[in-house]
Amino acid sequence: MEEMILSLRGIRKSFGDAEVLKGISLDVKQGEFITLLGSSGCGKTTTLRIIAGLEQPDEGRVILEGKDVTREEPHKRDVNTVFQSYALFPHMDVASNVAYGLKIRKVPKEEQKKRVKEVLQLVQLEGFGKRKPSELSGGQRQRVAIARAIVNNPRVLLLDEPLGALDLQLRRQMQLELKRLQKKLGITFIYITHDQEEAINMSDRIVVMNAGSFEQVGTPDEVYHHPRTSFVAKFVGSANIIHEEGKTLAVRSENLLFAKQGASDKYCVRNGAVKEKSFAGGLLRVVFVLEDGTELTASRHGIDTDVREGEQVKIGWLPEHAVEVEDDLPEEGTGNPGTGGRMPREKLEAAELKGDRS
């Protein structure tokens, strides 16, 4: 078995009556880039704080390099955090902020200077050593926070939505830089985000979190193409959830086709009305309402299509694009295991389906 740098074993945590973590377990390999993906309040920050030692789990164990550190104080763990708010010391200049961890560990002065210089170079902040955090821009502060953490060469670096406060362009640029940095340093990253694009772009593995549990742990490809539950399908792939004969199917919007009439018998087809059309991010999104009230969204390239709002259309998808998932809506019960078979479908003529798969 491969050596795990960090393991979580059945971690539970409650704040008052609210159970924030419901028994989560995870194994992280050396050098891995792991992302905890979930919406706010799903417990991802609490997970990170428990790894850092800033929070104590009610149950479960945290194992760092084979050693149980569950009750170990934060300053004794070889783990560093990049905080969401950066938490830079306002009374120290950039160099002192970065040198803080080294100074605490009584690294010799000369060595401190050398390493601070190296790290500032690495995050492209040479010459900023004498500035105060209040004199930096958001992106620069962010880099200082990263520099302050990686200068200590931690076994694991925890990053709590580090790019959350930055604008889109800077965020994209920093995503690439962080990934580059992680590869170069070989440090294990545990990264928190609520942005699925960010997670897919950067991670080796993604942990999709929902209401204090891990919904699915897998590579970006697995999570995107083979979602285990309807939550993962919706959250990561923005997929449509279709209930059919006791099964729950997930079809991503780009695989959903529509036409005024007709389709080949290769397709599963439903009847529905066009509810609304909108153009965003280079894609046209069309929302349909099926006869049973289910809403489906299809996306395709272009800025408009010939279907009008209110018009009755056929909506179809290829069976191989429908992934059977577990339904995690409590009133529906958990889905049945096993892979989805062929779905019954209406037979329609192939020639008339205006499919525009992307």
Added chain:
Amino acid sequence: MSRPASGAAAGKIGGAGRRSRGVWLTALPLYLFTIVFVAGPLVYMLVLSFQTKAEGWGVEQVFTWNNYLRILDPVYLDTFLQSLKLAVSTTLLVVLIGYPFGYFMAKLSQAWKRRMMMLIMIPFWTSSLIRLYGWMILLQAKGAVYQTVRFLGFDIDPLKVLYTYPAVLIGMVYALLPFMMLSVYSSAEKMDWSLVEAARDLGASPMKAFLSVTLKLTMPGLLSGVILTFVPSMGLFFIADILGGNKIVLVGSLIQDQLTRGADWPFAAALAVVLMIMTTLLIFLYQKVTHSTELEGLF
């Protein structure tokens, strides 16, 4: 790249430089008030301290150094020393009790913060003199303080509780403690506690994190608390008078004595000037030692 960097500093400097005539006019009453009620009396006191006491009652317009030379008399020097000793020990005790109090108060929930604030403020609804008489009752022979100390198993002379140095110290600490609590609290309240977590995360023990982050960031509150304690404690003569009897003479009592019973205004003025210079120098020294320039809610 440095645009946001200089923002904060430039704002201040620019604001001062661009002061228009309108601003001057609105500030004028403030200047007038300060000149008439602060600078005026100070200058008058300084002038008075170089004049001569008239026979009987009043002041003669004759220049002299004598008032200052008189202070060098061991009796008066000793009074200064006593005052300084009391002020320093009062301030020290107030820091030791007030700092933790303000620090922990900032960590309470909103509801409890309000309740604690209420508890601190309630005593101010009564005259401080009346509260001091309350302490007299507590400290009197065989009073509540004596009973408590006896109960704890210490044997003390019932007549040696009131009118002693510790009694005066208790009164001083009691009177000045709220100022320290509140100024430390207002500093600690503004603190971003995630900075302490960051320090712990970077390897600092709780003590180290406190010393390198919390203490540094609450220094403005501590400093203004020290000034609010130290300055008045050099002059709060009525506490020493009431709780110390006539045994403990402070510069404050001495000045009051010279003004009323002695009717020696120039000497009282000279004492006041020396007291003021001493206090200012000590605060200046304190600021140098702690490297603090910011003050919480002052200046």
